[in-house]
Amino acid sequence: MDVSYLLDSLNDKQREAVAATRSNMLVLAGAGSGKTRVLVHRIAWLMTVENCSPYSIMAVTFTNKAAAEMRHRIGQLMGTSQGGMWVGTFHGLAHRLLRAHHMDANLPQDFxxxxxxxxxxxxxxxxxxxxxxxxxxxxxxxxxxxxxxxxxxxxxxxxxxxxxxxxxxxxxxxxxxxxxxxxxGLVDFAELLLRAHELWLNKPHILNHYRERFTNILVDEFQDTNSIQYAWIRLLAGETGKVMIVGDDDQSIYGWRGAQVENIQRFLNDFPGAQTIRLEQNYRSTNNILNAANALIANNSGRLGKELWTDGSDGEPISIYCAFNELDEARFVVNRIKPGRKTAVRWSSAPFCTAVTPSHACWKKRCCREACLTVSTAGCASSNVRKSKMRSPICA
Missing domain, CATH: 1.10.10.160 (Arc Repressor Mutant, subunit A)
Known part of the structure; x- marks a missing residue:
């Protein structure tokens, strides 16, 4: 069987992660290291080489956008849609589970x-x-x-x-x-996960059904999982399920909402013998940026350790702007990205669009006033848009 199409576009470490034998695995993936590509190719590898049924695969992401992209890329790689596979967010999968077993979860059918x-x-x-x-x-x-x-x-x-x-x-x-x-008969987002976890704890026959089905579990952005999400995955995996987690202990920024970067270490403790593969080649940044990032991150405590590198150029020297306040910061950002309008730079690809928190109202107002841009932010959107965004975690 020719599986070169699954490996040819990958670097050595990506290839190692994709072609590893079925086992529990931690992929430490630095920023811009191609982790989504690895996840997609790993799923294709499981079905093509390991002869795993799509029905045995669950892939968990943190956003609907990431889930949709993963489904699309799997379909492109395999040449057909893979029905039966569960790909979605924690909330989306928990919602799906509760709809299917609402009576066992003590919920009305139309909750x-x-x-x-x-x-x-x-x-x-x-x-x-x-x-x-x-x-x-x-x-x-x-x-x-x-x-x-x-x-x-x-x-x-x-x-x-x-x-x-x-x-x-x-x-x-x-x-x-x-x-x-x-x-x-109301369920909030946090309740979705807790209720789904309790369903499995209280109804062993339902848990065993899903354990027998989902023997291949893949989880993205594992550093952002909280206690109940980790417990949910741990319970589903049991003693025989194979779990591949992809995360970066240096990118944990959601501790304020319950994320526990320690879950990466918990995974290694709870799944003894799990192999660790590091994706360190970066495809997004220049050497100057990576050297600065590596020097800064080296001061983090309790790291599992990795060193990002690129075979690209050094790039421009890093400059630092110390803004006086939020308005000054907004002015600086807008003045830097405005010239891109003359060179057809997409606003979503401008580096400042990801480096600056877009929820700053002053940033949006400054953009609209100075650069005639349309910037969608949750804090300034209409109530209908806000509600759509709020409900999005359950849609995948």
Whole structure:
């Protein structure tokens, strides 16, 4: 069988990851190292060389866009759509699971998804009904508290208050919120994952069905997983499933929303014998950028270690601009990308578009005013667009 088309476009380390025998594997993938290509080619390798059925493969990503791209590229590589494979976000796959087993999950068939705005409205009503001061007990903080506890796998009765009156009050709000959701058949995003995990714990026959089916599990951006997501994957894999995780301990930036970079080390501990492959060749940046990044990242503690490199040019010297404030930063960014309009540079490909947080309202306003650009940001979009974006995790 000629499988050269699966390997010819890859570098040595990418080839090693794609063509490895079926086993548990950590792929430490630096920024711009072609990890999506590796995931897609690995899935094709499993089906073509290892004779794995598409029905045995689950690929988990963190965005609908990444999931759609993966499906498209697999179809292009294989020449046909691979039905039966589950490719989607954690939330999307959990949602699919709960729809299929709603009775076992103690949910009505037509259960509704709560987005963040829906959560806030419900919590505001509950806090008012509990005669709590909404300034001392703001709904948004309650939402963060509840989502955080769910991400840790904790129900209200699992939360330890240790006699702390503040913790006790939040626990009561959580309890009231959960009871209201259960009565109305409502499920928030964090609940999707927690409920799906509980479904498997409480219904072993359902868990065993999916363990027997999904014997090949691939997870992207593993450094961004939280406690319940890790537990979900660990439970599904069991003792016989083969898991390939792709992540970068140097790119963990979502700790504020529960992501645990330690999950990479937990994976190595929970799956003894898992091989580690490092993707260090970078296809995105110049040598000057990579040398600076390597020098900076070397100071991180607890690293698994890798050194990014490129066979490209040194590029322009790195320059640093210390902005006085957000408005000054916005002015600087706009002035740097405006000349690109004359050379047909796509705004989405401009380096500043990924280097600067696009949710800054002042950045959008400055762009619109100075460069006549249309920049879509969640904070400035219409309510309909916001709702569409909020609901997107469950669509994949």
């Amino acid at each position: 509704q998804i709560l987005d963040s705005e829906d959560q806030l409205r419900l919590l505001k009503r509950l806090i008012k009904a509990m005669n709590l001061d909404d300034k001392q007990w703001p709904a948004r903080q309650a939402m963060w508290y509840i989502n955080g506890k769910k991400d840790e796998g904790l129900r209200p009765h699992h939360v330890e208050s240790y006699g702390n009156p503040v913790e006790q009050t939040w626990q009561k709000v959580y309890q009231a919120y959960q009871e209201a959701c259960d009565r109305a």
